[in-house]
Amino acid sequence: MDPVRASEGIGATGPAVLGQVRLADRVVVTSSVKQHPDRYTLLFGRARSEVGHAVCLCRTDQVVRLVIRCRAGRYHLANWPAGGHQHAPACPWYRSSSSISGRSAHTGSITTTDEGTSIRLSTPLTVRGASASPADKSMLRQANNNSSTTTRNSMGLLALLHFLWESARLNVWHPHHRQRIWRICRALLEEQASDCRVNQVALADVLWVVPPFEREHADSINVAWQRYLARLSNVGRTRRRGLVLGEIRAFEPTEHGGVRLRLAHQRAPLFASTPLMNRARRSYPSVFSEQAGQVGRRQVVLCLVERSPRGYPLVVDLAAMLTTGSYIPADSSHEAEMAEALQNAGRAFVKPLHYNGGSIFPDFVLVDTDPETYVEVWGVRGRQDYEVRKRSKQAFYRDSGRTLLEWDVRDALPDLTR
Numbered sequence: 001m002d003p004v005r006a007s008e009g010i011g012a013t014g015p016a017v018l019g020q021v022r023l024a025d026r027v028v029v030t031s032s033v034k035q036h037p038d039r040y041t042l043l044f045g046r047a048r049s050e051v052g053h054a055v056c057l058c059r060t061d062q063v064v065r066l067v068i069r070c071r072a073g074r075y076h077l078a079n080w081p082a083g084g085h086q087h088a089p090a091c092p093w094y095r096s097s098s099s100i101s102g103r104s105a106h107t108g109s110i111t112t113t114d115e116g117t118s119i120r121l122s123t124p125l126t127v128r129g130a131s132a133s134p135a136d137k138s139m140l141r142q143a144n145n146n147s148s149t150t151t152r153n154s155m156g157l158l159a160l161l162h163f164l165w166e167s168a169r170l171n172v173w174h175p176h177h178r179q180r181i182w183r184i185c186r187a188l189l190e191e192q193a194s195d196c197r198v199n200q201v202a203l204a205d206v207l208w209v210v211p212p213f214e215r216e217h218a219d220s221i222n223v224a225w226q227r228y229l230a231r232l233s234n235v236g237r238t239r240r241r242g243l244v245l246g247e248i249r250a251f252e253p254t255e256h257g258g259v260r261l262r263l264a265h266q267r268a269p270l271f272a273s274t275p276l277m278n279r280a281r282r283s284y285p286s287v288f289s290e291q292a293g294q295v296g297r298r299q300v301v302l303c304l305v306e307r308s309p310r311g312y313p314l315v316v317d318l319a320a321m322l323t324t325g326s327y328i329p330a331d332s333s334h335e336a337e338m339a340e341a342l343q344n345a346g347r348a349f350v351k352p353l354h355y356n357g358g359s360i361f362p363d364f365v366l367v368d369t370d371p372e373t374y375v376e377v378w379g380v381r382g383r384q385d386y387e388v389r390k391r392s393k394q395a396f397y398r399d400s401g402r403t404l405l406e407w408d409v410r411d412a413l414p415d416l417t418r
């Protein structure tokens with residue numbers, strides 16, 4: 001089947017279709033462009049010089065643009081900066097609006113150019129001198145840094161984790177989605193990472209997103225892991241660090257007084273010191289709580305890793321995030337319960353991610369109503385500061401004319417059907 005057919009017009013005319021984009025005067029299937037970009041080189045070139053961008057056909061009421069990027073002579077499509085929310089919620093290019101994202105406080109640490117996205121991470125990926133584990137302090141600083149809303153010039157690990165999750169659209173759920181498993185998450189995360197640089201190095205070169213376990217590929221995956229670790233070699237007094245993104249399966253004490261971190265899908269463990277894991281538990285109580293360990297919930301971690309003097313992968317800092325079984329992030333187990341209920345009710349929704357910033361966002365936003373509906377889960381009882389915040393949020397939603405769906409966790413879940 002020829003994926004290219006002549007288009008009838010230049011604007012966003014005709015019926016809305018998902019998975020198709022207009023390149024110059026042609027309509028093409030997005031998945032085909034992604035798989036075989038070389039077949040579209042001429043068309044990409046024309047679209048870039050004649051129109052300047054591509055057009056997604058998911059909506060008829062407005063023109064939704066896509067960026068045409070070129071890397072090493074190869075073209076690819078990317079989201080228009082801060083334009084992801086203009087797509088239809090079911091469109092693969094749909095991203096949550098920056099108005100409900102901590103990303104808006106990170107304009108100083110995220111730069112988008114024709115080449116892709118450039119991120120400034122507060123933790124260096126190359127360190128000189130003896131291991132001082134500055135990262136131990138960075139986790140505490142991050143966890144305590146929830147009050148400031150100023151624009152930051154660099155981001156910590158949690159903000160990077162939120163950025164990746166949001167860029168990969170994993171904070172969005174639509175009933176059109178098939179069951180979301182790690183294999184899908186990894187493919188989406190890797191796609192985003194390939195378009196990013198962190199502290200001026202290609203993110204794809206320093207990031208290991210744990211590959212889904214496949215018995216027949218177990219050996220080759222292990223070889224790739226060893227190759228990745230080999231790149232983290234220490235040259236003289238310079239140590240190269242890497243980032244490992246995966247899901248915790250278990251952690252257990254080692255015979256040397258440390259902690260062995262086992263990741264889902266991966267045979268080779270990571271190692272961490274007990275003080276670091278204790279700090280992680282304090283910094284991310286909802287991730288490491290007993291309820292979080294319940295069947296069906298997931299503990300996603302982004303680990304900053306370097307090699308120990310004996311060659312082991314040593315975690316020197318980490319950010320953690322609780323998610324549902326479908327990898328939708330949640331700030332508490334009650335929120336995870338709400339996300340699961342919304343998914344079961346067939347709703348399309350977004351989980352706003354705070355990037356460790358101080359901005360206050362609704363717990364969830366239903367995007368299948370017009371205007372959107374905000375969802376709040378009221379979980380904490382009897383704490384005065386929480387009650388004050390709750391009342392000010394309720395007043396804000398009321399004053400701004402927002403429809404609010406509330407759940408006080410002492411009560412049964414409200415009716416969530418549309």
Ligand SMILES: [Zn+2]
Nearest residue numbers: 056058087091
């Ligand atoms: Zn679209």
